[in-house]
Amino acid sequence: MVVKEYRLGQKVDNYLAQDNHLILLTGKLLYINSSDSKLFDTPQIINQNKEYFSSSDEFFIPIENTQIAVVPKEENKSTKSNKVTVDSKNDKALYQNHTSLAQTESDYPTIKQDYFDFLISKTKQHSLLDVVKITLQNEQAKVLRNEITQHTYRMTYSRISKHIVPFFKNYMVESIAYEDINRFYNHLSLEGYSAITLSQYLVALKKVLETAKAHSWINEVPYIPKVKVQKKARGWFTLSEYKTLYKESIKLSLFHTVITPPSHRNKRDGIFTNQQNLIIGLNWVIRFMVNSFIRPVDLKIIQHQHIEIVKGKYTYLRLNLPETKRHIGQIITLPGAVFAYQSLVKYYKQFNLAKPSDYLFLPEINDRQAAITILENNFRKLLIHCNLRVSTNGLKRTLYSLRHSAITYRLLYGKKTDLLTLARNARTSIDMIDKYYASEVSAEMKIEHIHS
Secondary structure (H helix, E strand, C coil), X not given: CEEEEECCCCCCCHHHHHHEEEEEEECCEEEECCCCEEEECCCEECCCCCCCCCCCCXXXXXXXXXXXXXXXXXXXXXCCCEEEEECCCCCCEEXXXXXXXXXXXXXXXXXXXXXXXXHHHHCCCCEHHHHHHHHHXXXXXXHHCCCCCHHHHHHHHHHHHHHHHHHHCCCEHHHCCHHHHHHHHHXXXXXXXXXXXXXXXXXXXXXXXXXXXXXXXXXXXXXXXXXXXXXXXXXXXXXXXXXXXXXXXXXXXXXXXXXXXXXXXXXXXXEECCCCCCCCCHHHHHHHHHCCCCCXXXXXXXXXXXXXXXXXXXXEEEECCCCECCECCCEECCHHHHHHHHHHHHHHHCCCCCCCCCECCCCCCCCHHHHHHHHHHHHHHHHHHCCCCECCCCXXXXXXXXXXXXXXXXXXXXXXXXXXXXXXXXXXXXXXXXXXXXXXXXXXXXXXXXXX
């Protein structure tokens, strides 16, 4: 016995149904002749009776991806001769009977019980919810092994629980085909998600299906539509915009002495949640990021023990940060980061919050995800106040735009900066620099290089 796979719309070979018993394992088959049709949608023997293939104008056709077990009929030695035919697709031997179609009931013997045992073992169905549970357990284990971050796990969990589970909750993973995935893709598109978000949802779905394949519950992962993601330049600040942000962040943070006293309405767990002014030290965040190339995710993990002040021909900070976004490596800052660092050390020393194990930014907040959220929210307030939330070319700016500005400034104003050195110091790749940052540098901006 062998198992043959048929794609949607691919006819079942006539000789198979004439000379073998066919057992539907998975999928759906439609029997069609000139006057009738019948649907087979559960595991069963589909040609036990003589009524099928008594004429040449009838056929079986899958209406979804289908698996069929092919079992040779028992041999009648007095009237039949068998030969082995090799299936070109699966390279497996099938027994083909070369006898007349006018056969007796003895030509349709009872199929042995072990064939049904095979059928039962192969057709056990697994709900998508069961596969999701295993997938998330695997992803959580990756966090424990430091293969992915907790943030990455939370994003995967969010994608799966928000749309994938609600859409596929009634599906058995064995029955999910390209058509179902494409309907899911179209469903998300109607929700108005960006191309990047659509791609992330499909990646999460692929993880679930790959889990099913790893357990041999499906033979192959169905085709996943490819999302065309347009590469956009990153939003950054001109020098004049950067100066405006820096000055306004200092000015707006000075109003702490006149705000309404803390109460249950504006304070929770020691963290201000609703305030009109900006937090003290946002100006240090701005200056530090623009002069150090770090990512926002680095703000929540950087501690004093990761920093060394170097003074000599050049004055700079040497940063030895933990791995973030799968990037490791030392960072050398510009002199401006030294001033920002020394300023915040002086400020936090009066609260005994400048020890080696203390965090640089918002060290009084132990929940570091809350700390980065506060920084992001305050920076957004500042952007809105300065009317700089969106760039002149329509790009939305965030805390990440400070890193983009740091890299772009080196491309614009660095006299001897090469892409390899810049990429390594910013803990990224030359390809990323070229795609997202160098594209913003016009020839006129570097006119001295053109005229040199």
